[in-house]
Amino acid sequence: MRYLPLTPADRTDMLSVIGAKSIDDLFVDVPGVARKAELFDLPLHAGEMEVERELAALAALNRPAGAGPFFCGAGAYKHHIPATVDHVIQRSEFLTSYTPYQPEIAQGTLQVLFEFQTQVAALTGLEVANASMYDGSTACAEAVMMAQRVTRRNKAVLSGGLHPHYSAVTQTIAHAEGMEINRLAAAIDAEAAVVAEIDSDTACVVVQTPNAFGTVTDVTRIAEAAHAAGALLIVVTTEAVSFGLLKSPGEMGADIAVAEGQSIGVGLSYGGPYVGLFACKEKYVRQMPGRLCGETLDAEGRRGFVLTLSTREQHIRRDKATSNICTNSGLCALAFTIHLSLLGERGLRDLAALNHSRARQLRDALAAIPGVEILTPRFFNEFAVRLPQDAAAVVEDLVGQGIIAGAPYSRLAPEAGLDDVLLVAATETTTEADIAALIAAMKGRFGQ
């Protein structure tokens, strides 16, 4: 029990200072019937070597993205993370610190959050950003609830290009609040279809670009239509690297932009922890969920940072708070901001261009396979293809050949009836040899 520093002698001494005869005296308030917990089928404590052995054995049963050709995206992307990022986030002072409620001794975390907020605002083209959310999907749901508070209207229209999981999460939360959700049918390139659904009760329309099929869309017209009807436009992005190449949501008229930040600095980790980005126009800042860090001065007039506008938050406003969120993704936000600082303006643009270029190579190679149809008209680093066979079966078959061919759309939304649609992504980590391996395996599978 290497993590427990008290010795038996310490325990005896301490009990006598307390004036208790035994440890059981300290549990007298527990009802007798509940005082004896039996954990008979759990093992006893294990040494470091044994724990490593068990977890390494479990890890070995998984196929990491880096183990071979890999083309899976659909809301989580395999990117290279510079070694510096992981080194810095493992520094004790970042890793093992608490929420910065004592600003005098938490300036490290606070300044990072201020820098993060500024970077996110810049990427999304909006005025203010918060200090991170759990992930992109929960950020999306929170954005819809925020639109309800801002507009005092009760309906949200979700585009058919929104990631099906994001739609599901939003529907869960909004339904609980009594909000009406109009979720359009899955569509590869029809973000503008939301416009026809807007009415005088619409709080917001939610569109995604690049969308769940990889399609990129200029949402300017949708923004105009939403605003004309008094509704807000929420723009969702699941691939944050795309901000380096594409027009920002703010530039196209978004009122709220939310994104999954995993692509920058945060690993795949089987779905979490990730980091949700959340930005909006300044006039809505008091309706924003989550933590905010602000600049101020200390008693000697020096610049410093504090958590601010906490009167929106649950620990002050309790049942009147904008959200129940307490924990955020501080450490993932740190990873994001370090990676983005290393990239800088030029690096992010280069990285985005490289992603786009590799995806075009992949598109051209797949398009040359008879029977494979490219479905996505304009894309960043991911697109949908129609296969001559069930996409999930193809993926499963290719796993046996050491290739993760992509994400079958049916895995995200079996009810959509798109069983032959495969989502494929390429990033800077995708090599020509990876693409050649995929093409050869597919040709083999399709009997060519």
Add this chain to the structure above:
Amino acid sequence: MTMNSVGRPTRPEGQAAGVGGSLTGARGLLQDEALIFELGGWDKSGVDLEAPALDASDLGDLVRKTPIGIPGLSEPETMRHYVRLSQKNHAIDLALYPLGSCTMKHNPRLNEKMARLAGFGDLHPLTPVSASQGALALMDRLAHWLKTMTAMPAVAMSPKAGAHGELCGLLCIKAAHEAKGQGHRRTVLVPTSAHGTNPATAAFVGYSVTEIAQTDDGRVDLADLEAKLSSDVAAIMVTNPNTCGLFERDIIEIARLTHAAGAYFYCDGANFNAIVGRVRPGDLGVDAMHINLHKTFSTPHGGGGPGAGPVVLSEALAPFAPAPWVVSGPKGFDLIESPEGEAAQGFGRMVAFQGQMGMFVRAYAYMLSHGADGLRQVAEDAVLNANYIKARLSGVMTPAFPDGPCMHEALFDDHWLEGTGVTTLDFAKAMIDEGFHPMTMYFPLVVHGAMLIEPTETESKQELDRFCDALIALANAAKAGDVNRFTGAPYLAPLRRLDETQAARKPKLTWKPVSQTPLAAE
């Protein structure tokens, strides 16, 4: 004594002006650190990427033409910037972090190493289940531990934090009531001492919140509870051990009354570390309880997150758990992401993928390291340490509930500061100068000037004594009239007291260039 513009002393009595004031603003080797926007360059980068000629013929007008406005740093500049910032942070690896209600304990680095194994850290959430059997097995084993420790039959793994777990639990409760035709139940009862997340969560899912009073000895007032239970009540949310650091002695009766009224019993499990291995919440009549893996099973707080908040569920609520979940069959483990038929009663989905896998690995490594025997010792040592602090400090400070033992945290009020001119806040800030992170202040709200101290089980007796000695010395200084030590504190931190009022009045939430013409990338 030098005063600043708001009349606060800028250094303690007796410390000569000039001492501690450098020419550069640095304090010894602790340097002021500029923002990346002031340090970086718009054409600087700390990565080497082959930049292809941009062939964006498909994209046309969608290509960004304006500058983004993010600076770059070279790799050595990046390293120094963040290492310098790290030096302005306090952390559990530096000293005792006595945050009541927030459990800051040792974070074993073995857990970090395990979470970074490629099979976990580099695993895509949509990897075919045949190629992610180890991850699914780990989720299944972790679920088994959680169910065993709580005596609950089911667990929803996906919630991403404690408050997200509360949301999950209340959504299960709402779905269960709706399935029974009891959707009209609109009220959630919450004790006055609850975490702010409890009422916020209840309100977030559309319930109205009614507070339950507290007894003089810091527990739920049963008479008030009985008076407020009705056919309109959907659930009660009780934290146990509660935020006064006390075990709810009447917990079984609270559960019985709640169930008799047709409502469900939500237990906030934030303080599970005080009872793990000794008390199983399922034996108390709990229907749903989230477990903050980051608290009880020590995944690092990371400056505010990420956390993880799986929710254990009773038989009554289990059918309403959100997707996805892990099942095992003859061909190994499977992940049910889109349940059909009977299984489709769940209320939907909480998050995009499977939840906080990185935290699952860390928590599971921690559980294996402790084992069933060690986890029981965790609870015992956490409670012993808290009672030791309570016993040692009761001579100079006033415990809010002097009678009987406390659980994992000791609660004091500010009666002992009366007439000294020192506030709870002043006292807490002075602790920083003595090398300790302040305790939780002014919470729970039911105690005047509350000071809530949680040592956790990973503190040695020596460290507890060092802490108690420091607090006793400070308390004696306050009572002896050494007020200046407190009102301007901290004096020795990287910054002095920060103006939070100004920050909220005129929020500056992003960096803006001094000149209005930002340097462009073009």
